[in-house]
Amino acid sequence: MKKLLQDRVIVQTGDITSIEVDAIVNAANSSLMGGGGVDGAIHRRGGKAILQECKEIRQHQYPEGLPTGKAVITNAGKLPSSHIIHTVGPVWHGGNQDEEQQLEAAYTNSLSVASETGLKTVAFPAISTGVYGFPKSKAATIAYQTIKQFLNSHSLPREVYLVFFSSDDEQVFLETLQTYNLE
Secondary structure, rough: OOOOOOEEEEEOOOOOOHHHEEEEEEEOOOOOOOOOOHHHHHHHHOOHHHHHHHHHHHOOOOOOOOOOOOOEHHHHHHHHOOOEEEOOOOOOOOOOHHHHHHHHHHHHHHHHHHHHHHEEEEEEEOOOOOOOOOOOOHHHHHHHHHHHHHHHOOOOOOOOEEOOOOOOHHHHHHHHHHHOOOO
């Protein structure tokens, strides 16, 4: 575990579905109906209450699916967190289809939902770096700079956890910060 930005950002490896925070961020697909990776794990461990609320969001707010970069909040079902903030990260297409701006929006909008809801702690996975293929080093730079900028102008959330599935992914993140002298 490593702390950054005056201890407001905590970097660690672990299972995001077991983190005790006010909200975890779900790297969802636009359907909000569950899927693979983090999305599937959250829906499986959290239970049917999450899916039911996602269905209501689809019916009343986003009938065509949650757009890339947007964020919505639901209950966390059986998970130890209180809420889930669902966001859709971009699929990497070589960087020529606004993927970087979309990833920045996913982080910013998730943090905005947390702040507006009064949440003190939120945990993020590495959005879009799995099957969506976003280059991990590039995603690390965007995530860190976006979170830093948001926290510099907002008191909430007080703590942001970056929870990596593997220690290798955590290491890529930390090495990227060091390489680009970001921390």
